[in-house]
Amino acid sequence: MSTGLQFDPAMSKGIEAQYRRPQMVRRRARALVLADPRIGQDVLDVGCGPGYLTADLAAGVTDSGSVLGIDQSDSMLALAGARCEGLPQVRLEKGDATSLPLADASMDLALSTQVLEYVADVDVALSEMGRVLRPGGRCVLLATDWRSVAWYSSDEERMTRMLSAWEEHLAHPTLPRTLAARLSAQGFRVDAVERYSVLETSGDVADYASMMIMAIASFAPGRRGVTKEEAAAWADEQGRLRAEGGFHFSVGQYFFTATRSQALAPPSR
Numbered sequence: 001m002s003t004g005l006q007f008d009p010a011m012s013k014g015i016e017a018q019y020r021r022p023q024m025v026r027r028r029a030r031a032l033v034l035a036d037p038r039i040g041q042d043v044l045d046v047g048c049g050p051g052y053l054t055a056d057l058a059a060g061v062t063d064s065g066s067v068l069g070i071d072q073s074d075s076m077l078a079l080a081g082a083r084c085e086g087l088p089q090v091r092l093e094k095g096d097a098t099s100l101p102l103a104d105a106s107m108d109l110a111l112s113t114q115v116l117e118y119v120a121d122v123d124v125a126l127s128e129m130g131r132v133l134r135p136g137g138r139c140v141l142l143a144t145d146w147r148s149v150a151w152y153s154s155d156e157e158r159m160t161r162m163l164s165a166w167e168e169h170l171a172h173p174t175l176p177r178t179l180a181a182r183l184s185a186q187g188f189r190v191d192a193v194e195r196y197s198v199l200e201t202s203g204d205v206a207d208y209a210s211m212m213i214m215a216i217a218s219f220a221p222g223r224r225g226v227t228k229e230e231a232a233a234w235a236d237e238q239g240r241l242r243a244e245g246g247f248h249f250s251v252g253q254y255f256f257t258a259t260r261s262q263a264l265a266p267p268s269r
């Protein structure tokens with residue numbers, strides 16, 4: 001089960017456009033280095049979204065391997081389908097991270113980038129990943145810590161309220177803080193944790209921060225006491241700061257690389 005944000009056609013298109021930008025291309029390249037897909041491997045992309053990483057993974061395993069992209073959103077799957085057309089090793093299926101349509105110990109590698117924070121039953125999703133990975137199989141996860149945001153506003157109180165309302169767009173706003181312990185509890189050995197910083201300071205109105213400003217301004221009203229007027233004033237100030245050169249936004253995202261141990265922990269259902 002997921003909460004908050006709807007990955008409907010408009011949101012899916014917006015995310016697809018954003019993920020073409022250099023900042024996100026760099027982040028994806030890092031995910032790929034950490035995943036290190038090998039020719040012939042069977043790979044799972046949980047919450048594949050618009051399918052950029054799915055297609056990159058397919059290039060890594062070649063057509064002697066396989067990549068299965070799972071997502072619960074029809075519009076995301078449609079975008080991923082178009083992107084992965086002509087890649088016979090890719091299969092896309094509608095499904096939920098907490099109930100993977102795969103046999104036990106059938107995959108070599110599992111990725112899930114910017115997905116698990118939306119999944120209320122995150123431990124079940126991790127347990128599912130452990131179940132479908134072969135012993136020694138690896139996973140690469142990426143999640144945002146929304147309380148690591150540094151974002152300038154002349155009205156800090158309003159900024160705090162806006163960011164607090166925005167936390168409702170997902171189930172686990174600070175997931176990276178508990179992810180290592182959660183992975184260990186599900187029988188993974190955590191191999192590495194690293195931080196990726198998203199930093200935007202320019203007035204480029206097509207960057208990641210611009211998507212955030214639009215998304216937060218439309219999501220926040222009615223939550224945690226934020227009014228429509230307050231959200232509009234907040235967005236206006238950010239627009240002004242961008243135009244005047246005083247804009248600063250950054251947030252920490254965390255990669256976790258882990259290996260499924262030989263013996264599985266009992267499932268957490």
Ligand SMILES: C[S@@+](CC[C@H](N)C(=O)[O-])C[C@H]1O[C@@H](n2cnc3c(N)ncnc32)[C@H](O)[C@@H]1O
Pocket residue numbers: 001002007015019046047048049050051052053070071072073076095096097098112113114115118119
């Ligand atoms: C922010 S997008 C990330 C997409 C992709 N992983 C990437 O990094 O390019 C989050 C995706 O997770 C999917 N998602 C959220 N909860 C899910 C769940 N419980 N099971 C499967 N997919 C889920 C959404 O539909 C959406 O496509």
